[in-house]
Amino acid sequence: xxxxxLAELTNEExxxxxxxxxxxxxxxxxxxxxxxxxxFYSVFKNGFGFFLLIPLFLIYKLVNKKPTxxxxxxxxxxxxxxxx
Numbered sequence: 001x002x003x004x005x006l007a008e009l010t011n012e013e014x015x016x017x018x019x020x021x022x023x024x025x026x027x028x029x030x031x032x033x034x035x036x037x038x039x040f041y042s043v044f045k046n047g048f049g050f051f052l053l054i055p056l057f058l059i060y061k062l063v064n065k066k067p068t069x070x071x072x073x074x075x076x077x078x079x080x081x082x083x084x
Contacts (some may be wrong), residue, residue: 004070006073006074006077007077009060011081011083014074014077014078014081014083015037015078015083017068017069017074017077018078018084019068021067021068021069021071021074028062028065031062032062032063034058035055035058035059036059036063037057038055039055039056039059041050042055059065
């Protein structure tokens with residue numbers, strides 16, 4: 001599926017993209033916190049082991065995930081269109 005350029009988005013689509021970016025950030029932060037809790041519990045209970053790598057790998061993938069749109073560009077476009 002081809003992503004539309006930011007300038008081509010309608011006002012409603014732009015607002016939805018900004019809302020989705022915000023909710024994705026909150027969900028990712030919660031999931032990363034949960035995985036960090038698992039890492040600390042695993043280290044405390046069992047020490048360092050092979051299964052410690054799984055949550056660490058998932059944290060790495062979530063942190064390095066590329067967003068669909070650049071946050072600064074979306075905010076600037078919202079400001080230009082007086083939507084926010």
